[in-house]
Amino acid sequence: MIAAxxxxxxxxxxxxxxxxxxxxxxxxxxxxxxxxxxxDTPSLIRHARGCQLALQRLGFDNIDERGLHxxxxxxxxxxxxxxxDLDDLMASLREVRxxxxxxxxxxxxxxxxxxxxxxxxxxxxxxxxxALSVAGAAVGLPPRRRTxxxxxxxxxxxxxxxxxxxxxxEAVRPLRDLDGVDIRVPEVQLVELRREARAYRWEVIxxxxxx
Numbered sequence: 001m002i003a004a005x006x007x008x009x010x011x012x013x014x015x016x017x018x019x020x021x022x023x024x025x026x027x028x029x030x031x032x033x034x035x036x037x038x039x040d041t042p043s044l045i046r047h048a049r050g051c052q053l054a055l056q057r058l059g060f061d062n063i064d065e066r067g068l069h070x071x072x073x074x075x076x077x078x079x080x081x082x083x084x085d086l087d088d089l090m091a092s093l094r095e096v097r098x099x100x101x102x103x104x105x106x107x108x109x110x111x112x113x114x115x116x117x118x119x120x121x122x123x124x125x126x127x128x129x130x131a132l133s134v135a136g137a138a139v140g141l142p143p144r145r146r147t148x149x150x151x152x153x154x155x156x157x158x159x160x161x162x163x164x165x166x167x168x169x170e171a172v173r174p175l176r177d178l179d180g181v182d183i184r185v186p187e188v189q190l191v192e193l194r195r196e197a198r199a200y201r202w203e204v205i206x207x208x209x210x211x
Contacts, residue, residue, distance in 0.1 A: 104181070
């Protein structure tokens with residue numbers, strides 16, 4: 001259901017856009033984000049690499065194994081957020097953290113600026129985001145994105161120019177027949193995010209183990 005909806009949504013897009021053309025982001029921007037990262041998930045890394053290889057003719061900016069992630073929400077700019085506030089945030093989250101869970105990266109799809117997996121089920125991600133919101137609100141650092149606006153996805157390549165979306169759809173369509181891949185989610189990370197050239201990089205500031 002989720003995969004079909006994501007593909008139908010991409011079907012309404014006529015033009016791809018440059019993902020990196022983002023007001024407010026520069027080489028010096030640093031911000032805290034909630035994130036799920038997967039550097040130690042070989043099955044996902046292999047699957048993503050295979051898809052990237054099949055799509056290399058598009059010339060997109062591939063996300064390497066260090067960069068595979070699901071963004072849950074922005075907490076705040078680094079220069080506006082005190083370290084003690086982050087400590088309070090972690091303590092608050094440990095009181096409401098939900099259980100660990102397993103996701104499945106299901107058929108490939110895309111958005112205006114990226115090629116990505118749909119992920120399912122959404123329920124544990126929504127519950128985790130709600131817990132982040134409760135913990136953040138208690139200390140004045142709620143995620144900027146409301147839980148109701150969350151649309152979980154896992155990108156594998158960023159579009160770096162304007163181009164017809166039909167070209168991307170035709171390239172992605174055969175890969176939708178591939179089997180999905182399971183991803184265990186044992187923890188959530190608070191990271192300091194930055195942009196380097198055409199990639200996102202981060203440092204993990206805190207990692208909270210889920211129950």
